[in-house]
Amino acid sequence: MKAILPPLRLLPLLLLAAATGLSAISCTGEKSGADEQVFQEIRGVVQRLDEADPLRVIIDHEEMPGYMDAMIMPFRVKDAAELEGIEPGAVITFDYHVRERESWIDHVTDTGEKGEIKNPGDASVPPAAPLLKEGDQLPDYEFVDETGADVKLSDYRGRPVALTFVFSRCPVPEYCPAMMRNFKTVLDALAADPEAPEDFQLLTISFDTWNDTPEVMKTWAAAYGHEAGQPWSLLTSDSCCTINEIGANVGLKFGEVKGSYQHNLRTVILDGEGRIRRVFTDETWKVEELVAEIKAAALDPKNT
Numbered sequence: 600m601k602a603i604l605p606p607l608r609l610l611p612l613l614l615l616a617a618a619t620g621l622s623a624i625s626c627t628g629e630k631s632g633a634d635e636q637v638f639q640e641i642r643g644v645v646q647r648l649d650e651a652d653p654l655r656v657i658i659d660h661e662e663m664p665g666y667m668d669a670m671i672m673p674f675r676v677k678d679a680a681e682l683e684g685i686e687p688g689a690v691i692t693f694d695y696h697v698r699e700r701e702s703w704i705d706h707v708t709d710t711g712e713k714g715e716i717k718n719p720g721d722a723s724v725p726p727a728a729p730l731l732k733e734g735d736q737l738p739d740y741e742f743v744d745e746t747g748a749d750v751k752l753s754d755y756r757g758r759p760v761a762l763t764f765v766f767s768r769c770p771v772p773e774y775c776p777a778m779m780r781n782f783k784t785v786l787d788a789l790a791a792d793p794e795a796p797e798d799f800q801l802l803t804i805s806f807d808t809w810n811d812t813p814e815v816m817k818t819w820a821a822a823y824g825h826e827a828g829q830p831w832s833l834l835t836s837d838s839c840c841t842i843n844e845i846g847a848n849v850g851l852k853f854g855e856v857k858g859s860y861q862h863n864l865r866t867v868i869l870d871g872e873g874r875i876r877r878v879f880t881d882e883t884w885k886v887e888e889l890v891a892e893i894k895a896a897a898l899d900p901k902n903t
Contacts, residue, residue: 638663638695641704644714645689646671653679656704659717663695667770671717671861674704681707690714700772700780727843730850733875737867740845742804742834745817745825750834752873758798759876759896760869761785761889764851766807766862767819774864774882779803779823784886786824786831789893796897801831806842806853806862811835849878868892870899 643660659671674695676682681704685691690712693704731737739753752760763782769775782801789795803820805811816833817825825831836842846853846865853862866879866889876896879888 634698636666636697638666638697640692641695642690642692642710644716645685645687645691646716647687648682648685649673653682656682656685658691658693659714666697668860672771672774675702676705676707677703678705681705685709688713688716697770697772700777702772726847727840728845728847731848731875733877736872736874737848737869738844739873740836740841742836742841743813745813745820745833746827747813750832752869755800755802755869756873757871758800759796759871759893760800760802760873761866761893762802762804762869763866764804764806764846764853764864766805766853767811767815768807769862776823777882778864778866779820779825781884781886781889782831783824785889785893786829788886788890792890792894795890795894799830799893799897803831803833804842804845805833805835806846806851808836808839808842849875850880868896870896 641660641663643658645656646659647657649655649657654675654677655673656676657671657673660669662669674693685707690710692706692708692710694706695704696702728738737752739751741749741751744750761782763778765775765778767775782803786801789799803816805816811819813833813835816835820833825833845851849865849867851863851865854860863880864882866884868876868878868889870876876899877892
């Protein structure tokens with residue numbers, strides 16, 4: 600991924616990025632097996648260790664050429680001993696392993712150097728729109744779907760809606776690709792469930808308005824089983840204001856600063872009147888949870 604977005608295009612939603620001291624560094628090698636890629640000796644600055652999950656660490660890492668731009672993102676280790684003695688601000692090297700549905704790091708080494716830690720408040724700006732809560736009405740935003748047709752959220756009134764946010768150049772299997780796989784699995788589960796509502800809608804919304812044209816979204820989603828005629832639409836927008844505002848409404852943050860990119864994830868359930876029923880705030884939601892929320896939203900007496 601190169602130049603995901605023009606400079607500052609999406610800056611209002613995220614100014615959480617970039618550690619210093621990495622610009623002159625490059626990966627020293629890459630190995631590939633039948634079902635695994637390994638990027639070796641990646642350099643990065645530890646931003647945060649997860650007290651609730653000893654296998655998780657947030658790293659501001661350098662570019663992995665041909666795979667991923669410089670980003671601030673969470674990584675997992677398979678053995679907590681990999682992170683023993685590692686502190687926020689440490690410049691480390693590590694190997695990054697990628698399979699179809701999982702990734703992890705190992706050979707974590709503290710170089711003895713120190714880098715910059717960026718906190719969310721370091722460069723905050725007012726949000727593009729207010730943060731909404733469950734029960735609030737989501738504004739009626741306009742998008743373009745994968746066919747090039749103009750759509751509004753109100754077009755889906757009268758049915759439960761699940762929407763999630765992605766960008767097609769996100770390669771990490773546990774994040775945007777997982778949201779695509781999960782939506783297809785949700786679609787299949789509802790199709791096989793005799794108690795599922797007759798009408799529902801899944802919406803996958805790109806926050807990479809520069810790259811993700813309708814044709815790009817359509818082609819990318821086909822690899823995950825998206826087909827014409829399904830109650831699953833792929834939405835993008837010509838206006839960065841639209842995605843900035845809906846993102847702010849649900850707590851989605853994304854953007855690029857000083858060459859590092861970061862985003863979080865949100866998956867939102869709307870009832871038939873377009874009210875927010877539930878917000879999943881990361882990638883850990885289960886297919887059965889989303890199916891249950893869609894079914895419950897369809898039965899909500901407020902919709903009748």
